[in-house]
Amino acid sequence: MSGVASGPAGAAGGAGATLGVDERFGPYGGRFVPEVLIAALDELTAAWAEAREDASYRDELARLLRDFVGRPTPLYLAERLSLRLGRRVYLKREDLAHTGAHKVNNAVGQALLARRMGKRRVISETGAGQHGVAAATACALLGLECVVFMGTEDMRRQAPNVDRMRLLGAEVAAVEAGARTLKEAVSAAIRDWVTNVATSHYIIGSAVGPAPYPALVRDLQRVIGDEAREQALAAEDELPSRVIACVGGGSNAIGTFVPFLDDHGVELIGVEAGGDGLESGRHGASLSAGRTGVLHGALSSVLCDADGQILEAHSVSAGLDYPGVGPEHAHLRDIGRVRYEAVTDAEALAAFRELALLEGIIPALEPSHAIAWLLKSPREDEGYDLLTLSGRGDKDLAEVGERLGDD
């Protein structure tokens, strides 16, 4: 496994929850980390259990989400897209959040938690740079020191985001190991955390990693689903038939789905990166085409070979180009509550273009996968659909220009 595993710590506990913070999701989750991190994960669990019940933390977070991030984000009836599909579709506009995507919800919540825990130094890691920018933004906001680990190959490919992080006062720590991308950056961040755990908080950017991170990130992202459910009821007087979100590590999807889990009439669909197609082996569909295995500290559904060696993921979209997924999604798949589907790079690119032309919204390539699934999945009922548009596409223009130019 990549860097973080070391056997039996993950088997400890066995209980589903610690202090009411979920540790296991069915058989998935846990803590497959070096022993020295267990105390820090316990401390974080306790801090989160306390903070999420504390009015002073909640009020401060609510104020920042409102005045700094720009929440609530609108729920928008996409009329021309609806006409094209023959049914009403609402878009939850996370693209309108500050920094252009949902990742800031989690980054601000965790930075506020770090400050409350007395940790003035934040470590993070980034592949495409989106989470690094969100973490750097939250740290500038709260006056925290910020170090973002990034592979040198990713630094080359994502130079504008390196510039953004530096402008925001973060140190971008170059990682030269291996393929010089996200996997190596995560390992470097964890090594730093092991050394500096007393003074540093590690902000993980998706609903992945050892407990309590999957629960912590889910709790911070459920603002998406809480708002959307209330806005949908206000607009339509009934719940949507289908709720759709894209799945990389799974944070925008789990945050969208959680408030609907007990609404049994609502179908939940997570859309993964199908890359060149599942049969090609070049994709990022860890739920549709993965196996049970350990990656970055948790047991989940991952892309790996029969020996548990992690395979490379492939996707046109950097945010979905990850060989793992949050453990709660693996559980929701197994119990049949959420359906996971994959769409290809080509389908996502076509959907990217279609939404721009139909709605005047340039979506990120990640939620373009969710749009693509919707475009090819008509449903005949009186109901309507709700789709989380997790971010805007400005960051993807170069990639899309190259790919569409190819055609």
Ligand SMILES: *Cc1c(COP(=O)(O)O)cnc(C)c1O
């Ligand atoms: C990072 C990113 C994703 C994928 O991350 P999740 O944790 O699966 O939400 C999706 N959409 C956008 C816009 C992103 O930046």
